[in-house]
């Protein structure tokens with residue numbers, strides 16, 4: 614097994630992302646955010662964009678799951694959609710690349726197999742971001758190294774629930790041979806604990822730690 618998996622087993626992975634329309638959009642700030650996450654006990658970082666990934670690696674030295682969010686007119690897929698994003702990510706030192714592996718058409722009709730092959734040839738790991746159990750099973754067949762519940766609630770056909778998709782995480786953890794990560798709407802330490810107790814390999818927390826505009830909103834809405 615790749616050392617990455619030993620490093621993150623039973624641990625917290627923190628997603629440090631701020632897109633161009635978010636207040637903290639800046640590689641410098643994401644580097645500092647990731648350093649704070651490291652000080653707090655994060656075992657790895659999930660990050661968006663080549664500048665952020667390079668800065669986070671330099672500042673923290675932690676393992677990084679890289680992705681690029683980019684919208685295309687002919688597809689709903691936006692997380693590492695095409696070979697263009699894969700090649701950009703391969704220019705960074707990230708250990709693992711997260712790919713949308715939902716059952717939806719990719720831009721330009723590109724095939725996910727080609728992307729997986731390219732990533733593996735470069736000696737990196739593939740994380741499948743999925744929204745349903747069936748997509749997780751299919752991703753495993755495609756030869757990915759791990760799956761994450763990232764997109765549950767973000768495809769039209771997955772359950773639209775407020776909290777984390779514990780049921781999906783539990784099912785994937787018990788049925789798949791590859792590690793399953795719990796991700797998406799883990800808002801509190803209690804949520805994280807429950808997710809881990811379901812048997813996930815590790816869990817990824819983003820907004821509740823690294824999107825202060827959303828954290829503030831949560832406080833402000835009770836007033």
Ligand SMILES: CC(=O)N[C@H](C=O)[C@@H](O)[C@H](O)[C@H](O)COP(=O)(O)O
Nearest residue numbers: 628763767797798799818819820821
């Ligand atoms: C759906 C989507 O695009 N999720 C993105 C995936 O990279 C990120 O915006 C999330 O922050 C990440 O998945 C962690 O989830 P949460 O922020 O809920 O803890």
